[in-house]
Amino acid sequence: MTAVEEKRATEVVEICPFDRLIPGRGVAALLPDGRQVAIFRTVTDEVYALSNVDPFTKAAVLSRGIIGDVQGVPHVASPMLKHRFELATGYSLDDETVAVRTYPVRVIEGVVYVRP
Amino acid sequence: MRTLVVVGNGMVSHRLVEALRAEDTEGAWRVVVLAEEPRPAYDRVALTSYVDGWDVQALTLSGSDYAGDDLVELRLGDPVTSIDRAARKVTTASGHVQAYDALVLATGSRPFVPPVPGHDLPGCFVYRTIEDLDAIRAAVEHAKATKRGRAAAMVVGGGLLGLEAAKALRDMGLSPHVVEMAPRLMPIQVDDGGGRLLRKLVTDLDLTVHTGTSAERIEQDGDRLFTKLTNGTELDLDLVVFSAGVRPRDDLARSSGLEVGERGGIITDLACRTSDPDIWAVGECAAVEGRCYGLVAPGYTMAEIVAAQLLGRTGEFPGADLSTKLKLMGVDVASFGDAHAATENAVEVVLSDAVGGYYKKLVVSEPDADGKRLLLGGVLVGDASAYNLLRPLVGSPLPADPAAMLAPEGGSSAVGVDALPDEAQICSCNAVSKGAITSAIHDDGCDSVAKIKGCTKAGTTCGSCVPMLAKLLDACGVEQSKALCEHFAYSRQELFQILSATRITTFGELIAKHGTGSGCEICKPAVASILATLDTTDRDGGHVLAGEQATLQDTNDHFLANMQRNGTYSVVPRIPGGEITPARLKVIAEVAEEFGLYTKITGGQRIDLFGATVDQLPHIWKRLVDAGMESGHAYGKSLRTVKSCVGSTWCRYGVQDSVGLAVELELRYRGLRSPHKLKAGVSGCARECAEARGKDFGVIATEKGWNLYVGGNGGALPRHAELLASDLDKDTLITYIDRFLMFYVRTADRLQRTAPWIEEMDGGLDHLRAVIVDDKLGICEELDAAMAKHVENYADEWRGVLEDPEKLARFTSFVNAPGAPDPTISFRAERDQKVPVLLGVPEVVSR
Ligand code: SRM
Ligand SMILES: Cc1cc2nc3c(=O)[nH]c(=O)nc-3n(C[C@H](O)[C@H](O)[C@H](O)COP(=O)(O)OP(=O)(O)OC[C@H]3O[C@@H](n4cnc5c(N)ncnc54)[C@H](O)[C@@H]3O)c2cc1C
Ligand code: SF4
Ligand code: FES
Numbered sequence: 001m002t003a004v005e006e007k008r009a010t011e012v013v014e015i016c017p018f019d020r021l022i023p024g025r026g027v028a029a030l031l032p033d034g035r036q037v038a039i040f041r042t043v044t045d046e047v048y049a050l051s052n053v054d055p056f057t058k059a060a061v062l063s064r065g066i067i068g069d070v071q072g073v074p075h076v077a078s079p080m081l082k083h084r085f086e087l088a089t090g091y092s093l094d095d096e097t098v099a100v101r102t103y104p105v106r107v108i109e110g111v112v113y114v115r116p
Numbered sequence: 117m118r119t120l121v122v123v124g125n126g127m128v129s130h131r132l133v134e135a136l137r138a139e140d141t142e143g144a145w146r147v148v149v150l151a152e153e154p155r156p157a158y159d160r161v162a163l164t165s166y167v168d169g170w171d172v173q174a175l176t177l178s179g180s181d182y183a184g185d186d187l188v189e190l191r192l193g194d195p196v197t198s199i200d201r202a203a204r205k206v207t208t209a210s211g212h213v214q215a216y217d218a219l220v221l222a223t224g225s226r227p228f229v230p231p232v233p234g235h236d237l238p239g240c241f242v243y244r245t246i247e248d249l250d251a252i253r254a255a256v257e258h259a260k261a262t263k264r265g266r267a268a269a270m271v272v273g274g275g276l277l278g279l280e281a282a283k284a285l286r287d288m289g290l291s292p293h294v295v296e297m298a299p300r301l302m303p304i305q306v307d308d309g310g311g312r313l314l315r316k317l318v319t320d321l322d323l324t325v326h327t328g329t330s331a332e333r334i335e336q337d338g339d340r341l342f343t344k345l346t347n348g349t350e351l352d353l354d355l356v357v358f359s360a361g362v363r364p365r366d367d368l369a370r371s372s373g374l375e376v377g378e379r380g381g382i383i384t385d386l387a388c389r390t391s392d393p394d395i396w397a398v399g400e401c402a403a404v405e406g407r408c409y410g411l412v413a414p415g416y417t418m419a420e421i422v423a424a425q426l427l428g429r430t431g432e433f434p435g436a437d438l439s440t441k442l443k444l445m446g447v448d449v450a451s452f453g454d455a456h457a458a459t460e461n462a463v464e465v466v467l468s469d470a471v472g473g474y475y476k477k478l479v480v481s482e483p484d485a486d487g488k489r490l491l492l493g494g495v496l497v498g499d500a501s502a503y504n505l506l507r508p509l510v511g512s513p514l515p516a517d518p519a520a521m522l523a524p525e526g527g528s529s530a531v532g533v534d535a536l537p538d539e540a541q542i543c544s545c546n547a548v549s550k551g552a553i554t555s556a557i558h559d560d561g562c563d564s565v566a567k568i569k570g571c572t573k574a575g576t577t578c579g580s581c582v583p584m585l586a587k588l589l590d591a592c593g594v595e596q597s598k599a600l601c602e603h604f605a606y607s608r609q610e611l612f613q614i615l616s617a618t619r620i621t622t623f624g625e626l627i628a629k630h631g632t633g634s635g636c637e638i639c640k641p642a643v644a645s646i647l648a649t650l651d652t653t654d655r656d657g658g659h660v661l662a663g664e665q666a667t668l669q670d671t672n673d674h675f676l677a678n679m680q681r682n683g684t685y686s687v688v689p690r691i692p693g694g695e696i697t698p699a700r701l702k703v704i705a706e707v708a709e710e711f712g713l714y715t716k717i718t719g720g721q722r723i724d725l726f727g728a729t730v731d732q733l734p735h736i737w738k739r740l741v742d743a744g745m746e747s748g749h750a751y752g753k754s755l756r757t758v759k760s761c762v763g764s765t766w767c768r769y770g771v772q773d774s775v776g777l778a779v780e781l782e783l784r785y786r787g788l789r790s791p792h793k794l795k796a797g798v799s800g801c802a803r804e805c806a807e808a809r810g811k812d813f814g815v816i817a818t819e820k821g822w823n824l825y826v827g828g829n830g831g832a833l834p835r836h837a838e839l840l841a842s843d844l845d846k847d848t849l850i851t852y853i854d855r856f857l858m859f860y861v862r863t864a865d866r867l868q869r870t871a872p873w874i875e876e877m878d879g880g881l882d883h884l885r886a887v888i889v890d891d892k893l894g895i896c897e898e899l900d901a902a903m904a905k906h907v908e909n910y911a912d913e914w915r916g917v918l919e920d921p922e923k924l925a926r927f928t929s930f931v932n933a934p935g936a937p938d939p940t941i942s943f944r945a946e947r948d949q950k951v952p953v954l955l956g957v958p959e960v961v962s963r
């Protein structure tokens with residue numbers, strides 16, 4: 001799990017039960033203001049949240065990418081044109097000037113929360 | 117602009133024109149090619165393969181019609197009859213007069229027919245042109261149609277050509293007798309020991325060999341021929357083919373007063389100039405400093421030299437390597453350098469094993485002061501695997517003990533390409549040295565066999581040097597890594613073997629035991645594809661979205677639909693063979709209207725519905741599946757479509773039911789997961805309206821059955837499929853396609869379509885044919901069983917999703933707001949349909 005600051009439950013958005021996430025895959029969630037978050041669960045049960053929008057193609061599809069690792073660093077490959085982003089930082093592995101926004105995420109008592 | 121006239125358009129003429137046009141960027145020369153034969157230059161070296169499918173196109177040399185090149189004029193079917201050297205003009209049979217500034221004679225040679233009484237009877241043929249083979253074919257068919265039992269033929273001449281002709285006749289279903297005057301077969305290339313083994317090997321293949329004798333006379337006997345050999349043997353025959361050597365076609369040169377050799381051939385100097393400085397001679401008709409060459413490679417060298425001179429450079433014929441290697445009916449024969457140990461003090465080392473079926477001889481020099489022996493030449497029969505390494509070593513010291521180099525597999529493992537000197541010629545067809553290839557690798561960045569071919573031409577003619585090119589890449593440290601990605605040190609083929617041998621059925625177990633890390637977007641879908649092909653019905657009916665497999669799939673496979681640029685998906689129901697009832701068309705129309713989908717006819721004879729959101733997909737598919745339709749796998753690396761033409765049912769030219777076959781094939785192979793997508797086509801006659809030869813496998817109807825072509829594709833590098841087998845009945849056709857596909861699925865690289873797969877295969881199409889048709893690897897039973905299982909276990913993937921609530925649950929746009937529309941998706945109208953508008957606001961954090 002990424003480092004998450006201590007937050008009160010009112011400042012976070014409840015997403016779904018942790019069990020709803022498939023290990024090795026992502027889902028998309030809608031924030032109250034219309035932004036979209038891609039939430040991934042790795043096979044080792046770590047959870048990451050990134051903006052769902054692929055900055056290279058501007059389509060909201062990152063949650064549907066395949067996740068994996070490059071030399072041990074977890075990443076997602078966009079399903080659109082296969083650009084890769086680090087799950088922990090949002091950094092593009094293919095263009096060092098680009099990154100997608102990451103969101104703090106945590107699992108409390110079996111429920112996934114994201115801080116917008 | 118000056119005019120170059122070339123007489124003849126054989127292989128060497130074509131090489132000359134090609135070389136000149138490639139370098140004459142200024143357009144200094146206009147070229148007129150005057151040809152006796154009625155068609156553009158073709159590959160005479162491969163003439164025997166014409167028998168495989170009687171397909172002229174397959175033999176035609178690329179670019180030999182010079183279409184689109186205004187500076188080349190090709191006049192077919194009109195031979196030159198005289199040269200007026202004073203006026204610098206030539207005249208053709210039709211009376212056409214053509215002036216020249218430079219003239220090149222490339223008239224080749226004609227078959228030598230020994231003056232046996234009866235040699236000109238009907239039923240006697242020569243073996244040099246496509247017309248010759250067509251005539252032989254007609255005689256064979258006549259013989260087969262009019263008599264019972266096996267038809268028989270005599271081939272006069274047991275050299276390289278004679279044996280090829282015998283093979284062609286055997287392939288046409290005849291019993292050939294080969295009659296050779298010398299005491300052994302291929303007397304020029306092999307020695308007595310090699311000849312003995314060669315005789316045994318070809319006799320095993322249904323050829324009857326008569327050596328040390330010749331035909332005394334040939335007589336007509338009803339509509340058959342009768343011959344008596346000088347050793348008293350009498351033969352009843354249906355036809356006779358003469359291939360007893362060739363004679364240079366120097367008649368034009370003779371009649372115009374050019375100097376010709378004592379034993380024929382147009383005399384030239386080392387620059388290929390004849391006794392008239394405006395006239396050159398190249399190829400088999402030329403006698404360079406009095407010597408004729410009956411192989412194509414020296415001809416090509418002459419062509420390059422003359423092209424260079426025409427462009428103001430110089431060039432000299434460096435002599436030629438007369439080494440030969442051929443595979444006759446599966447028998448390897450190679451001969452190189454001083455094969456007969458004619459050099460003074462030459463020593464022979466022979467390894468002969470009649471049981472193992474090989475004979476190998478090296479000719480080496482006496483040891484020099486350092487105790488080294490130079491390799492002078494050799495003969496290999498039955499196993500010529502060492503040829504590629506040995507031939508370039510001729511003239512150099514042997515890197516190992518001669519006997520060690522001859523041991524089975526020795527040539528390849530005992531010494532590496534490292535041992536070759538830079539001048540060693542790797543590709544003899546195109547005269548490319550080791551140095552030229554290594555410099556292409558180091559300096560021009562050629563990091564694959566394909567790039568070396570493009571850059572140096574090596575490997576582009578007979579292909580026998582291709583394995584050496586790969587070895588040179590290795591030797592130069594170019595890692596042609598087969599590893600799939602950083603998580604697996606194995607190729608796709610190796611992973612396939614691991615998975616089928618270990619019965620590991622999950623990616624997790626595979627990567628834990630045989631890989632590192634957690635996988636990525638490269639290895640996961642590749643493994644998912646292999647798991648889908650292997651028999652995994654024990655898990656959830658083998659569905660591609662079963663259990664962990666769902667997490668491995670690309671988004672297209674994950675949602676069983678093709679993702680579009682705005683994140684929506686397209687829907688493509690299967691329309692086998694492109695045949696569809698009005699009722700089903702209506703269902704498609706209704707669904708498109710109801711869900712507001714953009715509708716388009718694809719290039720694959722079916723209909724694509726665009727603009728569906730993830731949560732709409734199951735609702736759309738429910739409607740389609742209820743109406744009896746199923747997934748078209750437009751998203752999968754799997755069979756796409758089998759395109760059909762209308763065929764004999766409607767078309768007045770059709771000779772077979774192409775639609776019926778296309779539908780059957782599409783239903784048979786639907787859902788088969790493969791390294792890349794697969795496309796097919798079936799045409800009802802040779803007009804080829806279904807473009808079957810542009811497909812991974814294509815079937816074209818003939819009067820007698822079906823011709824099967826493999827390895828075609830469109831796309832960025834279009835390739836025509838090549839003939840694998842002809843006139844097949846339907847069952848045999850389907851068996852061959854089954855094996856072709858299963859063999860491909862098991863051995864190709866990830867994302868490698870069938871054309872590059874065949875191209876990279878050692879032995880190429882011939883090897884593929886040996887595996888599929890002759891079961892050379894003994895795996896056909898396994899391939900057949902695997903395909904039978906696939907056919908039996910096929911189930912529609914979309915139906916599988918609709919019937920499983922857990923899989924259905926994944927088709928939601930937002931996990932926390934199912935049913936909420938995706939705010940980034942919107943459409944506008946264009947030509948009465950909707951098309952995407954890109955609204956997504958990128959949240960890019962600058963770094
Ligand atoms: C829909 C269609 C275009 C059309 O409107 O006609 C199409 C659309 C796509 N083609 Fe195609 N191709 C379509 C016929 C073809 C054809 C013609 C044919 O099949 O007869 C070809 C050339 C023939 C061939 O493949 O040999 C063709 C050669 C390609 C290639 C290049 C393949 C190659 O080997 O070079 C790609 C890229 C790839 O697969 O890697 C491609 C990839 C694609 C993809 C999948 C690209 C992508 O990843 O988004 C397109 C999306 C399909 C979709 O969303 O449904 N498409 N594509 C055609 C669907 C046919 C069908 O019914 O299944
Ligand atoms: C069955 C077979 C197998 C072979 N296998 C091999 C092999 O494995 N390796 C190898 O190196 N070589 C092989 N050869 C030999 C090779 O084909 C020749 O060396 C090569 O074709 C010579 O090319 P060329 O252009 O000199 O002659 P050709 O290819 O014979 O071309 C000469 C052309 O000139 C035309 N012509 C002649 N006179 C006139 C005229 N007056 N006016 C207009 N046109 C004219 C002829 O019709 C012909 O088209 C084989 C040959 C045959 C027949
Ligand atoms: S390929 Fe032949 S049978 Fe098929 S439509 Fe064309 S002309 Fe008719
Ligand atoms: S040796 Fe024939 S292509 Fe290289």
